[in-house]
Amino acid sequence: MSITATNVSKRFGEFVALDGVSVECPAGELVALLGPSGSGKTTLLRIIAGLEVADSGSVHHEAENITHRSAKDRHVGFVFQHYALFRHMTVFENVAFGLRVRKWPEEKVRDRVMKLLNLVRLPEKAERYPAALSGGQRQRIALARALAPEPKVLLLDEPFGALDAKVRTELRHWLRQFHDESHVTSIFVTHDQEEAFEVADRVVVMNKGKIEQVGSPIEVFEHPANAFVMDFLGNVNKLPVRVEGGRALFGEKHRVELPGKLFEQADGHADAYIRPHELDISRTADAGNCMSAEVVHINPAGSVVKVRLLAEDFGLMLNVDLPLERYRQLGLQAREAVYVTPKSATIFTPDYAI
CATH class of the missing domain: 3.40.50.300 (P-loop containing nucleotide triphosphate hydrolases)
Structure with a gap:
């Protein structure tokens, strides 16, 4: 029925x-x-x-x-x-x-x-x-x-x-x-x-x-x-970005290009949404296009380790979910300096509020 x-x-x-x-x-x-x-x-x-x-x-x-x-x-x-x-x-x-x-x-x-x-x-x-x-x-x-x-x-x-x-x-x-x-x-x-x-x-x-x-x-x-x-479906990192010529750029002094999923926004201000598993942490900036940050808190949660970071240059707190294998490989400690690289992002024009 x-x-x-x-x-x-x-x-x-x-x-x-x-x-x-x-x-x-x-x-x-x-x-x-x-x-x-x-x-x-x-x-x-x-x-x-x-x-x-x-x-x-x-x-x-x-x-x-x-x-x-x-x-x-x-x-x-x-x-x-x-x-x-x-x-x-x-x-x-x-x-x-x-x-x-x-x-x-x-x-x-x-x-x-x-x-x-x-x-x-x-x-x-x-x-x-x-x-x-x-x-x-x-x-x-x-x-x-x-x-x-x-x-x-x-x-x-x-x-x-x-x-x-x-x-x-x-x-x-x-x-x-x-x-x-x-x-x-x-x-x-x-x-x-x-x-x-x-x-x-x-x-x-x-x-x-x-x-x-x-x-x-x-x-x-x-x-x-x-x-x-x-934004409603789970924990996401929300970043204010500027769209320029089909590219989403974050930050003023240090600019990071976000690898956005398909979007057709006109040039101007937008919001980028990045889920915690769409960010990676490394100890060096070799990959480029990354943000420097400090580890604030580490929370082991089964097969995933939740890491909270402060990207001070960008005035931003970030949540990253690392696979347990990757976390063990990095051997992270609180207050350590690291680099965060966005692997994917979804861009929307800011037009709502919960």
Whole structure:
């Protein structure tokens, strides 16, 4: 079951939450709505669910217009950030609740609940109460409860936001595997870029009530549509540059040419965005086209070592991600003088702010 929202707008007083937004979630895909707080992603999800009424626009399941249907008639499952489990009910009764409301026969209720508890890998918790479960287990039960009435679409509003980092990582892997097994069309709201890229088939990047870009995780990361998307997707170094004759030049006294990805800016001021892995560190300036800098801080982070540098001549702090092998080769120490070379950069005209 595909789901489409077309030209959806929504205001809360003077605040524009959504401004003519259109988005499609193809059948069987898991789509992430990604953006900062206030971008409109949760409002869009609630309008799709029927929990909010749009000022204008429409929502369709396949070719069926459901814009004016109530939430209970839209056949959607909704998973909230804070579980919303009934504390006085066992796990079994929580999952069975929606089926009993719909007056399913008791035998079908038992079969359906146990099938779902097996699917979320928690059949042994059927007679426990929510208070006896971990946060990750509660969220999996919330997901089973949302799926119990066989919804056409599953909607998840920052479902892992209340969990600690380790459990979040585990549940991301689990949700992706679960989706591959269940094939339920799903829309997932998050402000966590890593979460969206790891879980989703398609990412919709939102900002200030509008859609900035739609694409697969690799498309959005490798080919950001504009400066906002580039800056929002993870840690980047932002450098003010001057475009002259198709070249991006940084610095005044010492000028460094940045190897920019394709850009067509007219001559003038622009911003260069360089991801930490697009910078290299060396002990000599032999390669040329480099900046002198001092090592401020070194943070080993698994297979990557994060190095923070001060390029004093340029009035700039830089973040560099070095492969562990390269870091060991250099043998860096804090307060050491080094040279930084940009390997790649993406250039945009400065026209936005987060």
